[in-house]
Amino acid sequence: MNAMIGRALMPALLAAALGGCATSPPVHYYTLLTPDAGPHAPVPAAGQPDGGKPPYLLDILPVTVPPQADQPQIMMREADGVVAAYYSDRWTAPLADEIRGALSYNLVRDLGVLDVQSINAPANAPLWRVQVDVQRFDATAGGEAVLDATWRVRPVNLPGRTLLCRSLIHVPMEGATPARAVSAQQKATVALAGTIASGIQSAGASARAGSDAVQLKGCDGA
Template sequence: MNMTPMPFFPRIATSALALAAALAGCASAPVHYYTLSVPAGTASAPAGAQAAYMIDVLPVSVPTPADQPQLMVRNGDGSVSALYSERWTAPLADEVRGALSDALQRELGALDVRVVKPASSAAVWRVQTDVQRFDLSPGAAQLDATWRVRPVNLKGSGLICRTVVDEPASGQGASALVAAQQRALSKLAGVMASAIRGRQAPDGEGVRSVGCAPLKE
């Protein structure tokens, strides 16, 4: 009996080899991880005495399009590109909260309650942040946030404000965009710190106040 090999076997083998090669290529692509927290020792802290209060930086909300493991870059035509080899070290909301906490601790000389658990009667400034836009674009980063500061167990007035920060990237690539967002978050924390001190931070250097209002009790 004449047994003729089925002609589709070579095609299946070729397809399997091509798929294996493609998967091997993806596996070998290096993955880079980024954080929004500024490395210790690289950010200057304002001189001043230790604050007589603590801060409580609450969990942060971030927009869904940006809340991905990988960096999402907005293009000029309105499309968004996912950089699958460029990823956040932690969920984006945690990255933003951590960066704001670090910056506020430096600005105010105050500890975060997540670092040292305070007594129930301790003086605390509570900080809540809702990020409206967290954009990485070629050559720039934008941060648009609504935020609230409220005193607990101490005198002071609560505020609700909205601030937009536009920060140019000093370089090309993902690391330059992440560094731009680090600077934007530091500037936002500076505006929050001024509000906690009872002052109004002036606009400038890419920072724009959209408005502030007293918090209702």
């Protein structure tokens, strides 16, 4: 009797399970790459004639991020300090790759040079090697996104100085959703790229804030 009842209920249970799957919320994917706002005129690299060969290349090394931020989900602090993971809102790539990709895109665009980290540049090629260690990368719902990073630019096969700096970036969020958090984090990453670009443009002599959101917490040249 019980077996007959079980067989009778099986289709209903299966339908309920499938119905639950059908109502699962869709997953939204985000990237730190900002939408292209149209033609952008890069600042010519020092010594580069208009339309000529860039005098150096970029070698942007893999970015390091703190373990608590290195999650596939969008992470956001709530008002009570709890960090919430938004399982239906995810990065399109591992966070370290997202940050490196966004920095590469903006540095290449701003400086008008090439990033050769993924290919083998000639051994004697002049280049600036860029290293970034992200120490904080988070957002508070209804508050701000914070990007705290120590970075270094070092000349290879060309004149210049090694420059080591820390940049602390605060960008207000215009809401409390994952999409708003990503938008603020995009702006913070663009500002960091602009700050790093200034260090390269000065040949490692100094750096200037890439936007009003950036605080330079000290630079050490060598």
